[in-house]
Amino acid sequence: MKAIRYAAAAAMGCAMALAVPAAAQDFPLSEGEYVDIGQITIDDGHSLDYANFLAGYWRKQEEFMKKQGWITSYEILANVHKRPGEPDLYLFTRSKSLPDAAELARRSDVMRKEMKMSDAEQEAASGERAKYRHIIGGQLLQVLTFK
Numbered sequence: 001m002k003a004i005r006y007a008a009a010a011a012m013g014c015a016m017a018l019a020v021p022a023a024a025q026d027f028p029l030s031e032g033e034y035v036d037i038g039q040i041t042i043d044d045g046h047s048l049d050y051a052n053f054l055a056g057y058w059r060k061q062e063e064f065m066k067k068q069g070w071i072t073s074y075e076i077l078a079n080v081h082k083r084p085g086e087p088d089l090y091l092f093t094r095s096k097s098l099p100d101a102a103e104l105a106r107r108s109d110v111m112r113k114e115m116k117m118s119d120a121e122q123e124a125a126s127g128e129r130a131k132y133r134h135i136i137g138g139q140l141l142q143v144l145t146f147k
Contacts, residue, residue: 032143033072033094039087039137046132050089053129057115062093064114070107071095087136 042050054076062074077090099107112118117125 028147029144030147032145033096034098035141035143036093036095037139037141038091038135040089040091041134041136042088043132043134050129050133053133057125061111061115064111065093068110070099
């Protein structure tokens with residue numbers, strides 16, 4: 001009896017596996033760019049400090065990544081009607097694909113050289129910003145477009 005149940009389950013699994021490609025062909029959406037969203041809060045009295053960081057180091061880094069083709073665009077959105085618990089800013093970066101581990105390591109090396117900062121210096125700078133800037137969340141979304 002168990003053999004019949006296992007055979008039936010296997011047959012059902014094969015039927016479902018064969019049906020997936022046909023169903024996928026009928027799916028009306030195509031996968032597009034990835035959108036990485038950082039959610040940032042800023043302590044009172046430090047908006048200018050963080051704006052200077054974004055306009056300087058962050059922008060330079062994003063422009064370099066765009067020039068390299070690693071991202072397609074970036075932007076900052078302000079939460080105009082912020083409610084309690086929501087971020088002040090959303091930092092968006094868009095990319096066509098996600099790098100694997102080896103590519104990510106290569107990009108990190110290139111970025112360190114471009115920004116002329118060691119990992120320790122970058123960590124220290126991030127620690128200074130963490131006194132007034134708080135990353136409260138993030139999301140990685142993927143754009144879906146109609147076929």
